[in-house]
Amino acid sequence: MKALHFGAGNIGRGFIGKLLADSNVEVIFADVNENVINLLKTNRTYGVKIVGDSINTVEQVKNVSGVNSTDEAAITALFNEVDLVTTAVGPNVLKIIAKSVAKALEARLASGNTKPLNIIACENMVRGTSFLKEQVFQHLNPAVKDQVERLIGFVDSAVDRIVPPVQPDANDPLLVTVEEFSEWIVDKTQFKGEIPNIKGMEQTDNLMAFVERKLFTLNTGHAVTSYYGKSIGYKFVKESIEDTDVKAFVKSVMQESGAVLIKRYGFDPQAHAAYIEKILKRFANPYLVDDVDRVGREPLRKLSHNDRLIKPLRGTLEYGLPNDNLIRAIATALKYRNENDPQALELAQSLAENGVVATVKKYTELQDESVIARIAAAYNA
Ligand SMILES: NC(=O)C1=CN([C@@H]2O[C@H](COP(=O)(O)OP(=O)(O)OC[C@H]3O[C@@H](n4cnc5c(N)ncnc54)[C@H](O)[C@@H]3O)[C@@H](O)[C@H]2O)C=CC1
Numbered sequence: 461m462k463a464l465h466f467g468a469g470n471i472g473r474g475f476i477g478k479l480l481a482d483s484n485v486e487v488i489f490a491d492v493n494e495n496v497i498n499l500l501k502t503n504r505t506y507g508v509k510i511v512g513d514s515i516n517t518v519e520q521v522k523n524v525s526g527v528n529s530t531d532e533a534a535i536t537a538l539f540n541e542v543d544l545v546t547t548a549v550g551p552n553v554l555k556i557i558a559k560s561v562a563k564a565l566e567a568r569l570a571s572g573n574t575k576p577l578n579i580i581a582c583e584n585m586v587r588g589t590s591f592l593k594e595q596v597f598q599h600l601n602p603a604v605k606d607q608v609e610r611l612i613g614f615v616d617s618a619v620d621r622i623v624p625p626v627q628p629d630a631n632d633p634l635l636v637t638v639e640e641f642s643e644w645i646v647d648k649t650q651f652k653g654e655i656p657n658i659k660g661m662e663q664t665d666n667l668m669a670f671v672e673r674k675l676f677t678l679n680t681g682h683a684v685t686s687y688y689g690k691s692i693g694y695k696f697v698k699e700s701i702e703d704t705d706v707k708a709f710v711k712s713v714m715q716e717s718g719a720v721l722i723k724r725y726g727f728d729p730q731a732h733a734a735y736i737e738k739i740l741k742r743f744a745n746p747y748l749v750d751d752v753d754r755v756g757r758e759p760l761r762k763l764s765h766n767d768r769l770i771k772p773l774r775g776t777l778e779y780g781l782p783n784d785n786l787i788r789a790i791a792t793a794l795k796y797r798n799e800n801d802p803q804a805l806e807l808a809q810s811l812a813e814n815g816v817v818a819t820v821k822k823y824t825e826l827q828d829e830s831v832i833a834r835i836a837a838a839y840n841a
């Protein structure tokens with residue numbers, strides 16, 4: 461089997477690409493990072509270092525190659541040869557690759573290739589592949605839309621593995637360090653044709669429960685660990701979560717978002733409490749050098765309506781559940797500053813020019829005046 465994977469970054473190489481290659485899939489990575497692509501083309505293999513309390517090993521990922529994502533002709537040719545397309549480029553990049561995906565699908569169909577093809581976006585967002593599908597359809601020739609609906613599966617997924625930024629390794633510049641835990645869950649109702657048999661790719665017909673469980677527990681807790689930690693001077697996630705005050709606050713936020721998940725999906729409260737504890741341990745992994753600025757990157761995305769802070773808050777309002785800690789958590793996100801992060805710069809500028817109430821309204825799309833006032837009060841505290 462052959463797959464084209466967009467995004468040869470942390471997740472691309474450390475998680476999705478590795479799972480595919482470990483299931484004997486030939487993986488071609490498409491990226492805009494020429495250096496990484498050339499190394500993949502030359503070396504055809506790279507190492508993944510798996511670290512944890514009871515593990516410290518490097519596994520070789522084999523039979524990989526690379527292509528420049530902006531080389532439309534090459535991408536189009538590959539679309540006609542692969543059986544699976546996956547992405548891990550970041551939510552903001554999906555609309556950028558949508559045009560070349562649309563062109564490549566048109567060419568695949570025009571060549572008479574009527575084999576089903578599945579596309580799975582592996583991004584930290586709710587139903588990222590459905591979003592990619594909308595973007596692709598905006599570029600598609602209307603004459604082929606029915607054929608695409610019939611033959612091309614756009615499969616939503618939830619991805620969970622903490623993969624910090626690459627620490628340059630002298631022997632293997634492509635080496636990625638990952639935690640042992642990984643969870644990749646796909647919506648089995650959206651596939652066209654055979655569902656590929658990939659070890660570690662779990663199928664479900666109840667994806668939203670898994671997406672929200674992960675996004676609003678792990679990512680919510682991770683973001684707050686980073687925002688609150690950075691505000692009191694920590695640089696790494698590990699040292700932040702080891703601070704008992706930070707850990708207590710993060711846990712209280714995860715319990716508030718957890719109450720929404722338990723109410724919405726009927727999760728067993730004890731099981732969810734255990735899931736929270738397991739994630740707090742993952743944050744403290746002493747072998748992962750994870751920077752608060754990686755986890756806190758793009759604060760406007762993380763403060764948006766359907767992301768890890770506001771969507772859980774909206775759930776507490778919907779179900780009448782406690783939310784004092786989520787309100788404080790959102791305030792810590794508003795306080796996030798990072799000269800190297802364009803979204804952090806835009807956030808700081810908005811707060812300086814328009815004030816906190818207007819900023820909260822603009823980026824969170826919350827309307828409840830009393831809730832916005834509580835966030836503003838927490839921010840000014
Ligand atoms: N790092 C982590 O622990 C996890 C990240 N995620 C999600 O995975 C996705 C990727 O995250 P990371 O791997 O951490 O980011 P990353 O920045 O390491 O990788 C993104 C890759 O996409 C490439 N890229 C940018 N524009 C492109 C284009 N037009 N075509 C092809 N490639 C392009 C970049 O060059 C980069 O190599 C994000 O949605 C993130 O939220 C999800 C779970 C874990």
Ligand SMILES: O=P(O)(O)OC[C@H]1O[C@](O)(CO)[C@@H](O)[C@@H]1O
Nearest residue numbers: 584621622623679682683755757
């Ligand atoms: O990749 P994002 O959405 O910018 O946020 C980083 C998040 O991704 C993860 O790396 C995995 O979900 C978390 O470790 C972290 O919370």
